Amino acid sequence: MPEQTEGAGQGGASAANRKAFERRGLRQGGPPTPGPPDTTVKVLGRVWSAPLVVGPLSAPARPGGELAVVRAAGAAQLPCVVGAFAERAFAELGSATEVPPWLRTYAFRERATERQLTERAEDAGFGAVLLAVGGLDDIRLKRAAAPANLTEQGPVGDVRSLLDARADWADVERLRAATALPLLVAGVRTTADARRALDSGADGVVVTSLDALPGIAETVGGRCPVLLSGGVRRGADVLTAVADGADAVFAGRPVLHGLRSCGRAGVAEVLDVLVRELGDAMTFTGTATIADIGPALVRTGPRPAADPAPPPAARPLRRAELHASVSDPVLDTMTFLNEITTRYPEAISFAPGRPYDGFFDSEQIFTHLRRYLNHLEEQGSSPQQVRTAMYQYGPTAGLIREIIADSLRADENIDVPAESIVVTVGAQEAMLLVLRALITGPDDVLLVSSPCYVGITGAARLLDIAVTPVEEREDGVSCADLEAVIRSERARGRRPRAFYVVPDHSNPSGTTMGPRARAELLGLAARHGILILEDSPYRLVSPGPPLPTLKSQDPAHTVVHIGSFSKTVFPGARVGFVVADQPVVDTSGRTGLLADDLAKIKSMVTVNTSSLSQAAVAGTLLAAGGKVSELNSAASAYYGDAMRATLRELDAHLPPERREALGVRWNEPTGGFFLTLRVPFRADNDALIRSAQDFGVIWTPMTYFHPGGGGLHGIRLSTSYLTPTQISEGVARLVRFIESETA
Structure with a gap:
């Protein structure tokens, strides 16, 4: 042909x-x-x-x-x-x-x-x-x-x-x-x-x-x-x-x-x-x-020289001389997926966990910026002050903390003072700041629910922080398992400092922690004196009323809440935040907030979060009266439909008797962007290349998300970025790949 x-x-x-x-x-x-x-x-x-x-x-x-x-x-x-x-x-x-x-x-x-x-x-x-x-x-x-x-x-x-x-x-x-x-x-x-x-x-x-x-x-x-x-x-x-x-x-x-x-x-x-x-x-x-x-x-722009002069010879750096994290496979995961997507552009990709950009309108950015500028004027800011707010670096902890605090009260029933919030460059920076503040020595350890979002394990690797996984069961993490890991770590002479978890429609597994498990987790954290790092980016882009956040049920200040506007407003803004209202007492007896110390660290990392990005996000929140859930009602319905469409196609192509014969099964999340399949063969990078090259479908190996090893037979599917037609064709290709590998 x-x-x-x-x-x-x-x-x-x-x-x-x-x-x-x-x-x-x-x-x-x-x-x-x-x-x-x-x-x-x-x-x-x-x-x-x-x-x-x-x-x-x-x-x-x-x-x-x-x-x-x-x-x-x-x-x-x-x-x-x-x-x-x-x-x-x-x-x-x-x-x-x-x-x-x-x-x-x-x-x-x-x-x-x-x-x-x-x-x-x-x-x-x-x-x-x-x-x-x-x-x-x-x-x-x-x-x-x-x-x-x-x-x-x-x-x-x-x-x-x-x-x-x-x-x-x-x-x-x-x-x-x-x-x-x-x-x-x-x-x-x-x-x-x-x-x-x-x-x-x-x-x-x-x-x-x-x-x-x-x-x-x-x-x-x-x-x-x-x-x-x-x-x-x-x-x-x-x-x-x-x-x-x-x-x-x-x-x-x-x-x-x-x-x-x-x-x-x-x-x-x-x-x-x-x-x-x-x-x-x-x-x-x-x-x-x-x-x-x-x-x-x-x-x-200038055209490149036809025959550029060769660069002067230089002694190459040796990878062994660089920080060990650059050789860690966890830092290669996104690069490898991007290479596969670029190499096979005609393939349908279930890999990217990003919002569907059909909901974004470029002109709305200017509307949001103008709304925030009007807000500053309504608050009594002079033209000079408004100009300074937009053009200068701005406060390290953020320009829009009051607006975010109002939104958290309106949408999440999280009632915290604005001073406890630090506005970050995406949720990723929030993770880096929190880990740097909490982990003080080689015996301190971070516990994570596994499979786990690679961003937190990658940040820990960059900071030389030990990570101990707590393996999820099919219905999510078990508090009994977590407590056993805490006791085991202490028996080894190590100090568990915090437990990272995505309670709602987690990445990558798609599981959601139930009400009872949430209450047990809060009690366990208070009892053992550890902090919970709650990361919930998918709550407000999922259909139906969400369960209460851990932070909204946290009178003991055991929860550090990490938030992001990448899924709800738009990813390009790169605006996240962290709620850190934990009291911190210094040697003189003076008490401040953990947020104050996070801001100090941030001043040495990114100085501040982009004022323009904060303004665009703030304008969006003001337009919605802080109700991000209402702002995202159409998007949540779309993502819910995409998830259900994917599950329907899997059921249609792999009815119960067929999936049992093949040894395939999957979970059925009610929201979020992800679901996971278990397959009878090794779903590793080599299998992914065969899938993209021979069948035109891309997915993410679950091995990426298991810091303690494992996930060899797992596949993560992201449903958020695809149209119904792409989902239908993509699942058909995926099933053909699974049948071929199984045979």
């Missing part, structure tokens, strides 16, 4: 163009004109909804892929490029859409083959023919069946046997004479190529270098359309290419990813996103129509 290629058969241009796009940026224009921007464009005598060409499709990425892409492109009022070796007949593809497809063809050894293809494309109502000059090095074409539109050939083992090694200008001239369809020449790299293409009768040129585009467009001088192939990933890229002289661009790889993930619906979503992003970029630059886009809208 042929493989999909990037752009107009010039896959090697993609990486260079991506770097060129990244060197460019858009200049913000004046106030936008009323109404949405007009993204339509006229190319080759036809009006399209945007300056986009879909493809080329050298081959389908899944059964029925060609037809799905042609139909999705037609519905979006965009042309689609179909390869000469398509698996569907041109007549079927041409009749599937009102927007005529284009034919991407090659220099065939048999000239009659060229004529047959172009004649069939003309008869099918195609709109243009595309031929790339140059060699076949980047065209990865193989096939074991008869091409649908080359029936005279019969089965072909390797389609390269039908082609010339190179397509040259004589091939362009011959194709020009053989067809009345508009002819586009791809692979144009220089102004000389562009002039030669025009002399050979081309009706359009396809440029493979963004850096060469402006010069080629100037050379062509409007005599024919100029299109760019390779590297386009976002709507801003489309605007950048048009500003540099392109009449339109090819969208290859994003379409392929959409097709592989969700078929026609995935392609439609990709095209819709690209057109919407183009409209957003036009609004940003103050352009109302495509014709308004010009080179002044693009700012270009």
Whole structure:
């Protein structure tokens, strides 16, 4: 089967163009004109909804892929490029859409083959023919069946046997004479190529270098359309290419990813996103129509030197000379997952535990900031004070502690003074500060509920803090088990200082601690003189009323409550907090709060949390009257639906008798982002690579979350970031992987 290629058969241009796009940026224009921007464009005598060409499709990425892409492109009022070796007949593809497809063809050894293809494309109502000059090095074409539109050939083992090694200008001239369809020449790299293409009768040129585009467009001088192939990933890229002289661009790889993930619906979503992003970029630059886009809208950074001088030789650092934590596997977990996701972008990923960004609206950030600034003015701050609050470092403990305290009272029944709160750079910094303050020597130990969030164990590793796991049972951590571990640690001469737990829909297991277990845990902590580190980021993004937090039932001040707005407001703000109202007595008998000491440590770590980020979060809380739960009601319903959809799909694909035969089982969380599966094989990194590579589905090995070892047969699934279609397809792929591994 042929493989999909990037752009107009010039896959090697993609990486260079991506770097060129990244060197460019858009200049913000004046106030936008009323109404949405007009993204339509006229190319080759036809009006399209945007300056986009879909493809080329050298081959389908899944059964029925060609037809799905042609139909999705037609519905979006965009042309689609179909390869000469398509698996569907041109007549079927041409009749599937009102927007005529284009034919991407090659220099065939048999000239009659060229004529047959172009004649069939003309008869099918195609709109243009595309031929790339140059060699076949980047065209990865193989096939074991008869091409649908080359029936005279019969089965072909390797389609390269039908082609010339190179397509040259004589091939362009011959194709020009053989067809009345508009002819586009791809692979144009220089102004000389562009002039030669025009002399050979081309009706359009396809440029493979963004850096060469402006010069080629100037050379062509409007005599024919100029299109760019390779590297386009976002709507801003489309605007950048048009500003540099392109009449339109090819969208290859994003379409392929959409097709592989969700078929026609995935392609439609990709095209819709690209057109919407183009409209957003036009609004940003103050352009109302495509014709308004010009080179002044693009700012270009310095190009890298063609032959950079080699750096001076330096003695490499030895890893053995660095802190031992950098060699700890726990610090590699996120990096490895990111590498897998990047390496297999077409795979459906159940790995990222992040919010679904369909609930985020960029414009709301400005609304939230303005609301907080108005709040400062209403509180009596002068313009100078407001400016200082936004532009200066601000207090280390945080600008918005009063607002967070009000929200905790309104939403969580946690009634603490604002002075007991420290605003942090995400919950991760809160963990680091608390551990640094509490752990004072080599005999101090942190207890964690295991499986455990890697952030706390990673922070402990950075600080050389001993971690002792308390293994969860199927219904969560047992206080009897915790007490046994405390006694065992003390018998070894060690001092348990704190116990870290996620009581609600925990990461990674998804378990929730019941009311009785919560009461027992509070009593146990008071009895043994240890602190509880309560981390509950998933409470207010889960459907239904949550159980009371441990902190709301903590008159003895045994709970340090760690909070985050990453799941509830937006992750990019990187705002968390810690409630540390524990009294601290110094040698002179003066009493302060643990929060005061955490602020001292923070002043040496991050100095303060971003004032702008705090302002955006505060504005959100003020708008909701502190009720984050109400603010997230729609999101909570979405996440609940996603969790239930995942469980339904698992039940449908693995009914009880089938899962029992395979030795598979899973838990059924009522909220949060995660659920866990137990499988009969080793679910390690090697298995994850096979899953991503051969089945197109990514998950997280549970071994990452067991600081004491274990979890070899566990898989964590995150349901929060996927659409229902992706969940359905992703579970189907996951089950095929599980069945393959079990067999």
